[in-house]
Amino acid sequence: MLEFINENIQLFYLIILMVFVGIELIGHVPSVLHTPLMSGANAIHGVVIIGSIIVMGQATHMVSLILGFLAVVLGTLNVVGGFVVTDRMLEMFKKKK
Amino acid sequence: MQQHILQIIYLIASVTFIGGLKFLGNPATARQGNLIAAFGMVLAIFGTIFLYTTEMGEHLHNLGFIFGALILGTIIGWIVAKKVQMTAMPEMVSLFNGMGGACAMLISVIEFRHIMEALESPSGFLIGMSENITGHILAIILGLVIGSVSFAGSIVAYGKLSGKVKDKSLGMQQLINIGLLVVIMVLSALIVMGNGAYTVQLFYLVFTLSLLYGILFVLPIGGADMPVVISLLNSFTGVAAACGGFLYDNKVMLVGGILVGSAGTLLTIVMCKAMNRSLVNVLIGNFGGGSTGEAATSSSFAGSIKEVTASDAAILMKYAKKVIIVPGYGLAVAQAQHIVHDLELLLESEGVEVKYAIHPVAGRMPGHMNVLLAESNVSYDKLVEMEEVNPEFATTDVVLVVGANDVVNPAAKTDPNSPIYGMPILDVENATNVIVNKRSMKAGYAGIENELFYKPKTSMLFGDAKKALTQLVSEIKALG
Incomplete structure (x- = not known):
């Protein structure tokens, strides 16, 4: 266990720092923006698609290939859908006076 | 070499995520924030496809399938999100x-x-x-x-x-x-x-x-x-x-x-x-799911329901000094955001002060009502948040509740047994008149009765929000 943490100590530092950054970023957001913010965050975790691309690029078996293909499609849906929906919400926040 | 470039791309992408999220937290910069994060994502995706190498130094295979999947996902995601x-x-x-x-x-x-x-x-x-x-x-x-x-x-x-x-x-x-x-x-x-x-x-x-x-x-x-x-x-x-x-x-x-x-x-x-x-x-807590049983039995509030016709409501609103509109999920369902904006403009042209009172959880998501009303060009500064608007109800002549229920339920303040007890609400009962537009007497999403509807100053305007408001608008116009 100790060995495992030591080997990946950089990653653990990164995780802890990111937890605080995340908390800091959301700290003082008006409730008006909660929905777009949730939607934007939703799009950002679509970064999981990188993993599916790596898996797909190394797949040799039929099963891996099919599951990988599905994973990339779903990941893309998350990314594209997430960003587009967020943009549509925010498009309406233009100030009109 | 390529591996090193990829690491730098990942670094840039990480910064765009952090910066994007930061920008998303401010109404003025939110849209750029989203685009910045999206840009970082695209960079990371293409960087991975072309530059990623395995421990054995091999590039990724199956590029055809990868691009096929990307294109398929993009088309479906784009269409669904746009439509x-x-x-x-x-x-x-x-x-x-x-x-x-x-x-x-x-x-x-x-x-x-x-x-x-x-x-x-x-x-x-x-x-x-x-x-x-x-x-x-x-x-x-x-x-x-x-x-x-x-x-x-x-x-x-x-x-x-x-x-x-x-x-x-x-x-x-x-x-x-x-x-x-x-x-x-x-x-x-x-x-x-x-x-x-x-x-x-x-x-x-x-x-x-x-x-x-x-x-x-x-x-x-x-x-x-x-x-x-x-x-x-x-x-x-x-x-x-x-x-x-x-x-x-x-x-x-x-x-x-x-x-x-x-x-x-x-x-x-x-x-x-x-x-x-x-x-x-x-x-x-099983909010809304399990709490209905008890509440259903206590529907015998003092007073009775008073219905109002669109023409009476029109007169009431036209000759008011100040009207506050409380939108809820019913407005969203009926797609009544445009007609409510028409109503607002019409009343203002008659010299009535009009505001919208936005409860933090009105609709089905925080900010849901803001997004919806912004879609129909309602000015941003007309949407007033709960803490700010609550003291104003006392000086308001008419409150028009459109398809909202739980967020104006006084039980949240008065009834410790109520499942929504303790939730802050909009104090619409302080206004001189309350007009509630609802499709029926059905309880709100929390599944509980609303005493507000039985109060003497409350009158009910039944019907689909879009139809009812359209009628209201034409009645006000007819008054000349």
Whole structure:
């Protein structure tokens, strides 16, 4: 266990720092923006698609290939859908006076 | 060399995620923030496709399939996201969140199969890896469990918000859920620490149980609390993505995932606070699902319901000095955001001061009403938040409640037995007149009666919000 943490100590530092950054970023957001913010965050975790691309690029078996293909499609849906929906919400926040 | 460029690309992408999220927190910069993050994402995706090399120095294969999948996903995602009605935004977010969860889940399944194959093959190069393998399997299992829960849960939440799935609660639901969670954890520990016996069977058992847990976890939670649940599942998917980052030692996945995980968790808590409830209370409270039984019996409030015709309401509003409109989910369902804006303009041309009172959880998501009204060009500064608007009701002549219910229910202040007791509400009862537009006397999403409707100063304008408001507008015009 100790060995495992030591080997990946950089990653653990990164995780802890990111937890605080995340908390800091959301700290003082008006409730008006909660929905777009949730939607934007939703799009950002679509970064999981990188993993599916790596898996797909190394797949040799039929099963891996099919599951990988599905994973990339779903990941893309998350990314594209997430960003587009967020943009549509925010498009309406233009100030009109 | 290429590997080094890729690392820099990942660094840039990570910065765009952090900066994008920061910008998203301010109304003036939110849209750029979203675009910045999207740009970073595109960069990271194409960087990975062209520059990623395995430990053996090989580039990625199957580029045709990868691009095929990307194009397919982009087309479907784009069309769906562009076509969806503004009212259906919350369930759309939930659906896309589920897709991300499913993606993390599938990655885990494939990686697990890889490892199992490698372990079974007699080739020796894996022996050096075996110390690392426990960490790998741990990341795989975590990604599998969290991804599956997020996927199944999000789909149920999507179904609930779009009205396809009803609230259901089995007996002893909480006990079953906790038991299931313990079983999943024990089995996962067995896979990670175990001696390899039945590993494959255990893996698929954990997979199935996690999906089941995701369903059972969301099923009993009332529809009114769905935004909180979606936000929570959103942060789950973030953590699942971070597990993938751990698996591939991929910093950008780790940064993006953890960032969403922590920001999402905080957002969830902030949303709970807006409803004056704790997260635990939301998750085990059975809000809206189980509380109807008691409330249904107490429908005998003093006073009776008074109906008002559109022409009477028109007169009342036309000759008022100040009108506050309280929009709710009913407005969204009826797509009445444009007609309500027409009403606002018409009244203003008659010299009436018009404002909108926005409860933090009006609609099905915080900010839902703002988005909807902004769509119909309602000016941003006319939308007043609860704390600011509450003192103003005392000087208001007419409050028009359009399809809102629980957020104006005085029981939240007066009845300690009410499930919404303690939730801050809009004090519409302080106004001189209250006109409530509703389709029927049906209870709101929390499933409880509203005493407001029985008060002497309240009159009911029954009907679909769009039709009722259209009628109201033409009646005001007819008054000349």
